[in-house]
Amino acid sequence: MKSTATRRDFVLGSAAAAGALSLAGRHAFAADPLKVGFVYVGPVGDYGWTHGHDLGRKAMVTHFGDKVKTTFVESVTEGPDAERVIRQLASSGHGLVFATSFGFMNPTLRVAKQFPKVKFEHATGYQTSPNVSVYNARFHEGRVVCGTIAGRVSKSGVAGYIGSFPIPEVVMGINAFALAARKIRPDFKVKVVWANSWYDPGKEADGAKALVDQGVDIMCQHTDSPAPLQVAETRGIHGFGQASDMKPFAPNAQLTAILDVWDGYYIQRAQDIMDGTWKSHSIWWGLEEGMVKMAPYGPAVPEAVAREADAVREAIIAGTRHPFTGPIKDQKGALRVADGETLSEKEIAAMDWYVEGVEA
Amino acid sequence: MNPESAVLVMLTVMSAATPLLFAALGELVTEKAGVLNLGVEGMMLAGAVSGFAVTVTSGSATLGILCAALGGAAMALAFGVLTLTLAANQVATGLALTIFGVGLSALAGSGFVGMPVMPLPKLAVPGLSDIPVFGPLVFGHDALVYLALLATGGIGWFLAHTRAGLILRAVGESHESAHAIGYSVIRVRYLAVLFGGTMSGLGGAFMSLSYTPMWAEEMTAGRGWIALALVVFASWRPGRVLLGAYLFGGVTILQLHAQGVGGLGIPSQVLSMLPYLATIAVLTIIAAGPWRGRLDAPACLGQAFRPPK
Known part of the structure; x- marks a missing residue:
């Protein structure tokens, strides 16, 4: 493609780039859907833990429609494999990544350091960083x-x-x-x-x-x-x-x-990103918050x-x-x-x- | 422990032993013909998923059990084509079969997760089932438990007392000689491998239709490997496979009981190890004790046979 590009292509391309630049900032994202990645420890069909998280992902899609685009990777083993999966999601344009098992904690923190603009959410862990939040439920x-x-x-x-x-x-x-x-x-x-x-x-x-x-x-x-x-x-x-x-x-x-109801939390965190109000925190929600x-x-x-x-x-x-x-x-x-x-x-x-x- | 709860424990042990018994008996026949099939776990999963899917779709458990047997046999057929016709390495192919079976069953079963199914009906003989202790122990099971017990006797008799059994053992002990006197080694081995797959499939069906009536990925959770160990443990004798399966099932259930009464002060992780420790202990005793050298492994076990042109 590149070798056969004509001058017209180049001009059009520049115009598009200039247009995008003029829109830079928050509004540039409004046009593009927010890409949200999910890392699951089990199969989505386990009828338990992972199933619950996937219901939360689906609720997010229903709530936002075209405004979000979700990706999930299931049955990810805790360890080096997890780091590879999380990095893959972070480097492929995902603005928010949910890592839904305790054992994903260290891989998430390592990847988060390399991608300061991507926000991470780690379930059931205890370590936060400026772009890593921790969430858990009071079961x-x-x-x-x-x-x-x-x-x-x-x-x-x-x-x-x-x-x-x-x-x-x-x-x-x-x-x-x-x-x-x-x-x-x-x-x-x-x-x-x-x-x-x-x-x-x-x-x-x-x-x-x-x-x-x-x-x-x-x-x-x-x-x-x-x-x-x-x-x-x-x-x-x-x-x-x-x-x-x-x-x-x-x-x-x-x-x-x-x-386990993750719907409300997942929707809220995606909304926070869209509004530019996302902050790292550590929450432990229960019956009161509906988690x-x-x-x-x-x-x-x-x-x-x-x-x-x-x-x-x-x-x-x-x-x-x-x-x-x-x-x-x-x-x-x-x-x-x-x-x-x-x-x-x-x-x-x-x-x-x-x-x-x-x-x- | 009162007699009533002892009976209940015994019933649980019998159901824990049944999938192991099916799979181990099938593998025993396969190995007696000189073929080592390490794909038991994969074949069990294929059986578990096809049995469950067909039972849910058709509503007939009988049809489901038949299809589970066919599912296991289909996996065994793939193994047979690779190792018998194409003479591929049996160990590598068997391992691949297990990994393949895990993935394939997960794919086939993905639409059936979270669905309930009616457990297999228990045999209830009016009058007889109500006899205390004896009644529930002898008449309180579903058809597959009886089938596994019948198969133990049937296979023992077949191997020891029939001409076909003799030919099968000859093929496993010396495929060259069996070939020289005119038996088709490949054909006998194909039949043995298919039988092994059928039995593993039935073991899987017992898991997904009776033991825990549902489908879940990797639900056999390593029972195929235990079945493989049981064959060695039993030194290739059906009666001892039965003993081994019940022993293993018994230790598994009893360690859970021990936990329920307060663990006797032993950490639960150690109790969980007990069945495996028992297996290693018995294997060591057989290998090092006065029966040394009488493990009776078929002489041609695991060796590929290429008929001379």
Whole structure:
């Protein structure tokens, strides 16, 4: 092309360039769609974590129409591969990149240093930089609602909990659930089985079966497949969905589900870029901001319990109830949080101990 | 543990063992004919996705199971063409088959993620199923669990007591001799490889239709590799494959139970290792103990055969 370019091409080209220059600044971008990149750790069809982020991406497209253009890369392994993918997105004209897994933190920070004009958003991390924001959701607030329902619905007073890895994010969820259930029923117990994986349907199901065989009648999970809830359905007990509404897999068993809703945040951050008001920040949103939502109650939740659960949800939103308000005792019975005191965000984010009633 | 929950545990162990049993029995027959197919995982996934997709689309689980068997066999056919007709390296081709199967099943199954399916019905014999302990243990399973058990006996009998079984073993022990006395080594091996694919496909179908009735990418999660290890563990004997599969399933389930009762003070990661540690321990005992040298690997295992012109 270039070698055969005529003088006319050149003149036209210059005119176009001059036109673009005169429009430089914010308005130049208004004509072009904002390109937004997404890096996913799993397949978009996992029906869990990545599925939730992709719903957020789709909501952004619906909201902005032609004003945004999104790209996503799925099943990116955490490590060197992630850095390559993130750099590829940053260098191909994307103005905003969402890296949606904890393990993408260092690759994101490295690429961000080389592309100061591109804005990055990293989910569930803790390190920010001038062009890297961090966002996370207070899923444990949803666990309080679940715990309240479990305390009322359970007959045996024992819940099973399929955990992924004993990291603070999972530990705080187990504790928030146990505390809420014990508020209803002080002898409530939570038995934890670790799958040591985020996603292994067979193993999650095996763990759930083992727990049912030991007499639990409520199933909770912090893993990504609907397998534990399926076991609950076939064994005739109840449980809670994780990350997505898992009702199709357990129409009778699902009491409610904790939903990750990224839509509002993704739309807002794209809008911030368009308005030129994007700033690096670190946010931890919950029920109040709508980043965590509860799925509609299942048929096994009696009307009175549903109202009670709603009240708990509203109290958390209003700030009158906190998942971790003392007195809280740990597994050994030692007082960890004094009466009336509340754990700080920092203390919650580093939680590595279990409350009374948890068998883990 | 009361008898009632012991029965429940046993039922879980049986279902955990069934996919391993299918895949390992299929691989045993393949290896007895002298072919090493490392693509078990890929064939299981092909079976899991075709079984699930057909069951959802047609509404018939029977048709789904048939198609799962065909799906596994189709993958095995590709392996056969490459390694038997074209004499490609079996180890490399088998590994490629697994990687290919992971990708292909993900592509084929992408439209079926998040769909529920009715689990396979459990056999319920009026009267008999209600007998305590004995009833649920013997009559409380779905058809595939019984099929796996029947296949164990059937394959054992076929290899030890039939003329066809003898020919298959001859091909695996010395393909030159088998060829010299007039048997078609390639044809026998094709049949064995296809049988292996069929069984892996059925193991996959059990995963996606009964064990966890759904389709998810890479849902077999390494069970194909465990099946390969079980064949060596069982020193190429169907009865021992059964024992190995139940042992492995049992240790997996029991470690989860141990966690549920408070972990006995052992970290969960160590408990998760137990099944694998048990496998290594038994392999070491077989290789170093008084049975040394009696692993009974088919002499021509993994060797390509080119019929002399």
